Amino acid sequence: MRALLAHRLAAPVAIALIVVALAFVLPSNFYLRVAALVWISALAVIGLNLLMGFAGQVSLGHAGFFGLGAYAVAVLPAQFSLHPLLALLAGALVCGLIAFVVGRPILRLKGHYLAVATLGFGILIAMAIANESWLTGGPDGMPVSRLTLFGWRVRGASTWYWITGALLVLGAWLAVNLVASPTGRALRALHDSEVAARVAGVDVAHYKLIVFVISAVYASVAGSALALVNGFVTPDSANFIHSIELVTMVVLGGMGSVFGSLVGAAILVVLPQVLTTFHDYEHLLLGLMMMVIMIVLRSGIVPSLAALIRRTRP
Amino acid sequence: MTTLMKRMGLAALVAGAAAMASPASAADTIKIGSSLAITGPASFLGDPEAKTLELYVKKINEAGGVNGKQLELVVYDDGANANKARTFATRLVEDDGIVAMIGGSSTGATMAMIPVFEDAGIPFISLAGAVVIVDPVKPFVFKTPHTDKMACEKIFEDMKAKGIAKVGMISGTGGFGKSMHGQCLGVAGNYGIEIVADETYGPKDSDMTPQLTNIKSAPGLQAVVNPGFGQGPAIVTRNFKQLGFDVPLYQSHGVASKSFIELAGDAAEGVRLPASALLVAEKLPDSDPQKAVVTGYKAAYEEATGQPVSTFGGHAYDGLMMLVEAMQRAGSEDPQAIRDELEKTSGFMGTAGVVNMSPSDHLGLDLTAFRMLEIRDGDWVLAD
Known part of the structure; x- marks a missing residue:
């Protein structure tokens, strides 16, 4: 059991099994849509978790990259008749480049300064999207043309369920491989102590930048996926609250846990749907649950439970 | 361990899914859905809209319902977030089994929800402002506010x-x-x-x-x-x-x-x-055909909520009443029949003005629906 848990492919395999198993359980398109939203959020959260959980850097502007990815598949096909898939890649490329250029000066900063700098960056992107209405449709958003693959129009909740599920599994697989690579080791060293990592010969600024770029690409792809699923984008996807939501998902599920990213995303996407029955007390209950989880399971749900199980079952 | 984690995750999701399932609807009620910005930055729109819908659904039910059946209103709060609105729209169609939809307080939320109702063939009356909602005309999408x-x-x-x-x-x-x-x-x-x-x-x-x-x-x-x-x-x-x-x-x-x-x-x-004439309800001349509607709505809303009336709640009133009349004319609550009758709405007197829908106009208001007002001594008066 412990060997299984320790295996580096445990998380992606578990996620793949969940995606397949749920497809047989979920009764209607509504549930499939909620699941697809979970997969999309989880994808962005895995990327952010690489940055927060493994490299120990906080980004409060990740929705900026998410929004850029979303608007890439909306704007590029509409303005330049680019195929949505190429637009998705272009969005990811642009986000990677922006993260590279912006990251170089920002990642010299530490702690709160880094958080504030990324916060500013995210807000800047959100403002640009809301204000350049000739390009982005402004605060009311703009439609996204339907994705066509080999003459087949991609639509329907179950189709998107499988596409987003596959994206998530791919993202999780890439993430665990990254973590297991020499780069991953350098990142963890950096997380534990930047000074020690530097003494051990790790190029701190270089590795921080790499992981920032990678996490930006994850967010961008997730944003593109959401825009394609919805067929419509609004600046909400890039706003500050969404950045906070992503960070909360990371912390709730467990920093440094790929599977925790899925759990965190699942809780924050599914719970509001469950709690609508409580009407006025919805936000109260959501806040209460988050507080209790953070107090009882201090290092996030998955790592805390894993540690608990390891202790009780020697 | 992996299996255990997997099970936990699965159990959590399935439990969530089970809790979301709503009880099966009784056959003698007509379900109407709504997703509004009841909280958040656009709550000044969604709050009076939700209160109006709840108030008038209750009144209609007390008066015997529609076609002998009681109305059942399902309202969700999307906080003007387009992505949330889209999810609630899917939920209303797939899970709650509504026959018609009112709402979408903001243009963004409305535009995100439109494909859901167009695909499902369920009439959707939006309460948002922008003209893009009904231009070009979409078969199942209507709106009540002026553009x-x-x-x-x-x-x-x-x-x-x-x-x-x-x-x-x-x-x-x-x-x-x-x-x-x-x-x-x-x-x-x-x-x-x-x-x-x-x-x-x-x-x-x-x-x-x-x-x-x-x-x-x-x-x-x-x-x-x-x-x-x-x-x-x-x-x-x-x-x-x-x-x-x-x-x-x-x-x-x-x-x-x-x-x-x-x-x-x-x-x-x-x-x-x-x-809208709602702002000057009492000051309208008695000969004005809109006077009865706007004073009636204003009095009912202010009595029920204790808050001053707003034009936004009026849009919800117009949408609900148009829908009810369409269902009465259709004599059924088949979504396609409701849509067909909604499109034939003519001479409907709402808080926004006279509505005359047609296959090429799913708003149905003309410029006479707007009144030119002037502010005098801290109050609204008719300008001309």
Whole structure:
């Protein structure tokens, strides 16, 4: 059991099994849509978790990259008749480049300064999207043309369920491989102590930048996926609250846990749907649950439970 | 361990899924869905809309329901978030099994929900403003509020009648101001209006004197228009007075609430704006065919909620009543039949005006629906 848990492919395999198993359980398109939203959020959260959980850097502007990815598949096909898939890649490329250029000066900063700098960056992107209405449709958003693959129009909740599920599994697989690579080791060293990592010969600024770029690409792809699923984008996807939501998902599920990213995303996407029955007390209950989880399971749900199980079952 | 984790995750998701499932609907109720911005930055829209729907569904049910069946209203709060609205729309169609939909407080939320209802073939009456919702016409999508384009046309019509041709514009950069600004530029030519100055301000700006000074220096200026809502127009109005303009100021229907007059104070005196008859319900002449509807709604809303009536709740009233009449005419609650009857709505008197739908017009209001109001002694009066 412990060997299984320790295996580096445990998380992606578990996620793949969940995606397949749920497809047989979920009764209607509504549930499939909620699941697809979970997969999309989880994808962005895995990327952010690489940055927060493994490299120990906080980004409060990740929705900026998410929004850029979303608007890439909306704007590029509409303005330049680019195929949505190429637009998705272009969005990811642009986000990677922006993260590279912006990251170089920002990642010299530490702690709160880094958080504030990324916060500013995210807000800047959100403002640009809301204000350049000739390009982005402004605060009311703009439609996204339907994705066509080999003459087949991609639509329907179950189709998107499988596409987003596959994206998530791919993202999780890439993430665990990254973590297991020499780069991953350098990142963890950096997380534990930047000074020690530097003494051990790790190029701190270089590795921080790499992981920032990678996490930006994850967010961008997730944003593109959401825009394609919805067929419509609004600046909400890039706003500050969404950045906070992503960070909360990371912390709730467990920093440094790929599977925790899925759990965190699942809780924050599914719970509001469950709690609508409580009407006025919805936000109260959501806040209460988050507080209790953070107090009882201090290092996030998955790592805390894993540690608990390891202790009780020697 | 992996299996255990997997099970935990699965159990959590399935438990969530089970909890979401709503009880099966009884066959003798008609389910109507709604997703509104009850909380969040657009709650001034969603809150009166939700209260109106709940109030009138209750009244209709007490009076025996529709076609002998009780109405059942399912309302979700999307906080004006388009992605959430889309999820709730899917939920209403797939899970709650609604036959018709009212709502979408904001244009973004409405546009995100449209594909869901078009695919499912369920009539959707939006309560949001922008003209893109019904232009081009989509078979299952209707809307009740006036469009910003109509507000521009009403203002320019009034100007043309007064011989005003050179106009300065100062627009908010929020969704409403931006959209209306574009529409005004588009229709200005039709009324022989020339925009001689065009300035903007941000949603959080606290002083618009520089922009207004620029406008004031524009040669031949005869009037100023201010599309926007929130506190921006109130600040513009105060700065406008301080700078001693000698031309009229036109606001939009976006400021049609008592709080605007309170914020702008004395400076609001003489400001003109196009708005719904609801604001001047008691002041309408008895001969006005709209008087009974607007005074009736105003009294009912204010008595039930203890809050002053707003035009936004009125849009929800119009949508619900149009829907009920369509169901009565159809004699069934088949979504396709309701849609067909909604499209045939004619001579319906709502709080927004007379509605005459057609296959090429899913709004059905014309310029007479707007009243040109003026603010005098801290209250709205009919301008003409």
